[in-house]
Amino acid sequence: MKRAGVIIAVLVRTAGRGLQASPLPSALASATIAIALILVGAFALVVGNMEGLIERFSKQLQVVVYLDTDLSTTAQHELLLRVGELPGVDHASLVTRDEALERFRATLGGGELLAGLEHNPLPPSLEVELLPGSRTEQGITAIVSTIEGFAGVDELAHGQQWLAGYARIASLARMAGFVFGAVLVGAALLIVANTIRLAVYVREDEIEILSLVGAGRVFQRGPFILEGLAEGAVGGLVALGVLYGGFLIFLPRLEFGLALMVGSSPPQFFAMGQAVAFVAIAALLGGAGSALALLGWRR
Amino acid sequence: MSRRGRRESVPGGDAAVRTYHLSKSYLAGQYALHDLTLEVKKGEFVFLTGSSGAGKTTLLKTLFAAERPSEGQVLVLGRNVGRLSEPGIAALRRRVGVVFQDFKLLTRRTIEENVRLALDVVGTPRREATAKVFQRLKQVGLHHRRYHEPLALSGGEQQRVALARALANDPEILLADEPTGNLDPELTIEIMDLIVGASLRGTTVIVATHDWSLIERYAKRTLRLEGGRLVEDARAGTPA
Numbered sequence: 001m002k003r004a005g006v007i008i009a010v011l012v013r014t015a016g017r018g019l020q021a022s023p024l025p026s027a028l029a030s031a032t033i034a035i036a037l038i039l040v041g042a043f044a045l046v047v048g049n050m051e052g053l054i055e056r057f058s059k060q061l062q063v064v065v066y067l068d069t070d071l072s073t074t075a076q077h078e079l080l081l082r083v084g085e086l087p088g089v090d091h092a093s094l095v096t097r098d099e100a101l102e103r104f105r106a107t108l109g110g111g112e113l114l115a116g117l118e119h120n121p122l123p124p125s126l127e128v129e130l131l132p133g134s135r136t137e138q139g140i141t142a143i144v145s146t147i148e149g150f151a152g153v154d155e156l157a158h159g160q161q162w163l164a165g166y167a168r169i170a171s172l173a174r175m176a177g178f179v180f181g182a183v184l185v186g187a188a189l190l191i192v193a194n195t196i197r198l199a200v201y202v203r204e205d206e207i208e209i210l211s212l213v214g215a216g217r218v219f220q221r222g223p224f225i226l227e228g229l230a231e232g233a234v235g236g237l238v239a240l241g242v243l244y245g246g247f248l249i250f251l252p253r254l255e256f257g258l259a260l261m262v263g264s265s266p267p268q269f270f271a272m273g274q275a276v277a278f279v280a281i282a283a284l285l286g287g288a289g290s291a292l293a294l295l296g297w298r299r
Numbered sequence: 300m301s302r303r304g305r306r307e308s309v310p311g312g313d314a315a316v317r318t319y320h321l322s323k324s325y326l327a328g329q330y331a332l333h334d335l336t337l338e339v340k341k342g343e344f345v346f347l348t349g350s351s352g353a354g355k356t357t358l359l360k361t362l363f364a365a366e367r368p369s370e371g372q373v374l375v376l377g378r379n380v381g382r383l384s385e386p387g388i389a390a391l392r393r394r395v396g397v398v399f400q401d402f403k404l405l406t407r408r409t410i411e412e413n414v415r416l417a418l419d420v421v422g423t424p425r426r427e428a429t430a431k432v433f434q435r436l437k438q439v440g441l442h443h444r445r446y447h448e449p450l451a452l453s454g455g456e457q458q459r460v461a462l463a464r465a466l467a468n469d470p471e472i473l474l475a476d477e478p479t480g481n482l483d484p485e486l487t488i489e490i491m492d493l494i495v496g497a498s499l500r501g502t503t504v505i506v507a508t509h510d511w512s513l514i515e516r517y518a519k520r521t522l523r524l525e526g527g528r529l530v531e532d533a534r535a536g537t538p539a
Binding site: 002003004006007009010021205206208209210211212213214215216217219 | 363385386389390391392393394397403404405407416417419420421422423424425464468
C-alpha cells in the first residue's frame with residue numbers, strides 16, 4: 001500500500017514536470033478540449049432546458065372535453081364515469097357551466113366585463129388527467145379518438161400537437177448536438193493525442209532511461225495519461241466557466257429567443273452533479289487522447 | 300508463482316548468466332552473435348573484449364533484455380530472457396544495473412533526481428530513497444554536487460553518477476558497456492576502481508571494453524569475441 005502511494009506520488013510528480021516542461025502544447029490541448037466542450041455544453045444546456053420543459057408540460061398535460069351546452073346533468077355525470085374508466089385515464093372531473101363562468105371571471109380579475117352578460121355562454125366540460133404512461137402522442141391520440149365517439153361531446157382540446165412538435169424540435173436539437181458534439185470531441189481527442197505524442201517524442205530519452213532502470217508500463221505510460229487527464233480537467237473547468245459566464249451575460253439579451261425555445265420558465269444551468277460530471281468527462285477525454293497517443297507505442 | 304513466471308524461471312544454480320548456443324542476427328545469415336555458450340558465476344568479474352562489431356554490445360543488450368535471442372537461450376538470474384514478458388523485463392532490469400559509454404543521464408534533472416529514478420521505479424519511500432541516493436553519491440564522491448545538473452559535471456563525474464544510479468538498487472548484476480570509453484586514463488582508473496569495488500561487495504560484473512590496458516591492470520577473467528563468436532575465455536590470472 002505504501003509502495004503504491006510512493007509510485008502514485010512519483011507518477012504525479014513526473015506528470016507535473018512534463019506539463020511544466022511543455023506549457024504551450026499542454027495549453028493548446030486544454031484549449032481545444034475547452035472549445036469543443038463549450039459548444040457541446042451549449043447544446044446540452046439548450047436541449048436540457050427544452051427537455052425539462054417537455055417533462056414539466058407532460059406532467060400538466062390534460063384533455064379538456066367540452067360537452068354540449070344543453071346536455072343534462074345526469075348525462076354529464078354518465079359521461080364523467082365513462083371517461084374516468086377509460087384505460088390510460090388517471091381521473092376526470094366535471095366543470096359545470098357555473099364553475100366555468102366563475103373561473104373565467106376570476107381569470108379576468110373581476111366581474112365588470114361580464115356584468116352585461118345575459119346568459120352563461122360557457123359549456124360544461126370534463127378535465128381529464130392522464131396516467132404517466134399515456135402522456136405520449138400515441139396515448140393521447142387513442143384516448144381522444146375514443147372520447148370523440150361519445151354522444152354529448154362537442155369539442156376536445158389538448159396540447160398534444162404542440163407538445164409533439166416541440167418534442168420533435170428538441171429531439172432534432174439533441175441529434176444535432178450529438179453529431180456536432182461527436183465531431184468536435186473527435187477533433188479534440190485527436191489534437192490531445194497529437195500533443196501527447198509530441199510529448200512522448202520529446203521525452204523519449206527519459207522513457208528509455210526509465211525503461212533501463214526497470215520502469216514498467218505504469219511508470220512509462222502513467223505520467224502521460226495523468227497529463228492528459230489534467231489537460232482535460234483544465235479544459236473542462238474553462239469550458240464550464242465560459243458557459244456559466246455566457247449564461248449570466250447573454251441570457252438577458254436572448255430572453256425572447258429563449259422564451260420561444262424553452263418556454264416561459266427560467267432556463268437552468270447545470271446542476272452541481274452535472275457540472276462535476278462535465279469536468280470529469282473532460283478529464284476522461286484528455287486521458288483517452290493520451291491513451292490513443294500511446295496505443296501501439298512500445299519501447 | 301504464476302504459470303508465466305514458472306515458465307520464464309529456470310534454476311540458475313550459482314550462475315548469474317548462462318547462454319546456450321546463443322545467436323543473434325538482424326539480417327538472415329548475418330550474425331551479430333553466433334552460437335555463444337558461456338557462463339558467468341554469481342559474484343564473478345568478467346571483461347568482455349573484442350574489436351568493434353565483435354558483438355560485445357549486442358551480448359550486453361541481450362543480457363538486459365534490450366534484444367531477444369534469435370536462436371538459443373539466455374538465462375539471467377535464472378530467467379529465460381527470450382521468454383520474458385514486458386513486466387518480466389522490467390522486473391529483471393530492477394536486478395541488473397547498466398552503465399553506458401554515453402552515460403544516459405537526464406540533463407534537465409539534478410544528479411540526485413537521476414540516481415533516484417532507479418529507486419522510484421521500485422517504490423522506495425521518499426525519505427529512504429533520499430538517504431540511499433546520498434549514500435550512493437557519497438560512494439562515488441559526488442554527494443556535494445547532488446543538486447547540480449549533469450551538464451555541469453565533467454565526463455568522469457557524469458559516469459560516476461551513472462554508476463551510482465546503476466548501483467542504487469544494490470543490483471545482483473552490473474553490466475558496463477565501454478564505461479570508460481569517453482574518459483581520460485586517470486578518470487578511467489577512478490571509474491574502474493568503483494566498479495571493482497561493487498564486485499568486491501558481491502555484485503556480478505561484466506564490463507565490455509576494448510581497452511587492453513584495463514584488462515591487464517585488473518587481471519580478471521576475459522571473454523574475447525570476434526565476429527559474434529566466443530574465441531577466447533581466459534580465466535583470471537592467466538594471460539588473455
